[in-house]
Amino acid sequence: MKDLSFLLLVCxxxxxxxxxxxxxxxxxxxxxxxKFYTKKPVKENRISFDSIYxxxxxxxxxxxxxxxxxxxxxxxxxxxxxxxxxxKGAISNTITFKYNTLTFIEGRDCGYKIFYSDLDTVGxxxxxxxxxxxxxxxxxxxxxQIFNN
Numbered sequence: 001m002k003d004l005s006f007l008l009l010v011c012x013x014x015x016x017x018x019x020x021x022x023x024x025x026x027x028x029x030x031x032x033x034x035k036f037y038t039k040k041p042v043k044e045n046r047i048s049f050d051s052i053y054x055x056x057x058x059x060x061x062x063x064x065x066x067x068x069x070x071x072x073x074x075x076x077x078x079x080x081x082x083x084x085x086x087x088k089g090a091i092s093n094t095i096t097f098k099y100n101t102l103t104f105i106e107g108r109d110c111g112y113k114i115f116y117s118d119l120d121t122v123g124x125x126x127x128x129x130x131x132x133x134x135x136x137x138x139x140x141x142x143x144x145q146i147f148n149n
Contacts, residue, residue: 028104028113028114028115028116028136028137029116029136029137029138029139030074030075030076030077030114030116030136031072031073031074031075031136031139032072032073032074032075032097032119032136032143032144033070033071033072033073033139033141033142033143033144034070034071034072034073034095034142034143034144034145034146035069035070035142035144035145035146036069036070036071036145036146036147036148037069037145037146037147037148038147038148038149039127039128039147039148039149042147044069045069045148046067046068046069047067047068047069047088048065048066048067048068048088049062049065049071049086049087049088050062050065050087050088050089051085051086051087052071052073052084052085052086052087053084053085054073054074054076054082054083054084055082055083055084055085055094056083061073061074070142071086072139073097075097075099075116075136077101077114080098080099080100080101081096081097081098081099081122082096082097083095083096083097083123084096084097092125093124093125093126094123094124094125095121095123095124095125095126095129095146096121096122096123096124097119097120097121097122097144098118098119098120098121098122099116099117099118099119099120099136100116100117100118101114101115101116101117102114102115102117103115115135115136115137116135116136117134117135117136118134119131119133119134119135119136119143119144120134121144126146126147126148127146127147127148127149128146128147128148129144129145129146129147130144130145130146130147131143131144132144132145
């Protein structure tokens with residue numbers, strides 16, 4: 001009876017393990033989420049831009065001129081730096097992000113993911129920029145705070 005119980009337990013375990021599919025729900029992202037603030041007093045600053053585009057790319061990332069405080073900017077996976085131009089009227093501001101990438105194979109069914117770490121700014125025309133989260137792991141997290149007048 002003990003042997004039968006053990007054999008049944010092993011069969012159930014093997015069935016459970018073989019029926020498990022790989023978890024392909026990684027939250028890795030290539031999106032840098034930036035949030036704008038006023039300097040004094042420090043408070044959320046809602047801004048609209050006419051256009052936002054990556055340097056060397058012609059695609060405008062702004063779909064509407066709606067006032068918002070948070071913008072999502074996609075960084076390149078084939079480089080360790082991405083620059084953006086944020087334009088409002090005659091004023092253009094630039095920001096360049098530097099980061100490291102790590103390609104990770106999740107599994108046969110899931111393919112690969114690229115993880116972004118060590119996010120920093122290496123050039124900007126904004127008044128003040130603070131990187132608050134150096135790893136791009138979630139689109140729910142603000143990564144960069146920009147303070148302006």
